Amino acid sequence: MTPFLLITAVVAGSLVQAYFTYRQSMAFNKQVMALRNQGTVSVGVAGKRYRGGRAYVAIAIDERGIVRDALTLTGWTTFSRGKRLDGLVGLKTNRIVATKPLPGLKKQQQEAARQAVGFARSRVAAA
Numbered sequence: 001m002t003p004f005l006l007i008t009a010v011v012a013g014s015l016v017q018a019y020f021t022y023r024q025s026m027a028f029n030k031q032v033m034a035l036r037n038q039g040t041v042s043v044g045v046a047g048k049r050y051r052g053g054r055a056y057v058a059i060a061i062d063e064r065g066i067v068r069d070a071l072t073l074t075g076w077t078t079f080s081r082g083k084r085l086d087g088l089v090g091l092k093t094n095r096i097v098a099t100k101p102l103p104g105l106k107k108q109q110q111e112a113a114r115q116a117v118g119f120a121r122s123r124v125a126a127a
Contacts, residue, residue, distance in 0.1 A: 008091030024080065027072050028056065031082040035060040038068040042123070047108035055108035057085060059116050065093045072109055085109065093117045 002017060035041045038060035047054040056073040070088035087104035088096065096102065096117050102110050 017021040030057045030070055030081045040120050042120035044112040045117060046111030046115060055106065055112045057109055057112035057116050059088060059113060061120055062095060067091050088113055088121050
């Protein structure tokens, strides 16, 4: 195989990956935008890319500090899509940031949810 063909294959593979990553990002952003009519929306991320994977969590919090809806994006491929995260719906933000484990959530999802709550609180405090 000539160096030209090898370089062409690597560049083509990178472009395909970038395309699918873009599509995944746009699909998740569309889902997150749909949360906006339910309250203040915040997104957190946690985990290592190659050590257990990353988790993104988007939450919609109402004016009383209760999670009205939540999404998570986890997975190893660019074909992963956001899914509803029922384990957070109905919880107060104080419960999420507490150190007790949240039932039904993976460690990365719990950390991402805590980060999202922290972002939402800092945004409210700055306003």
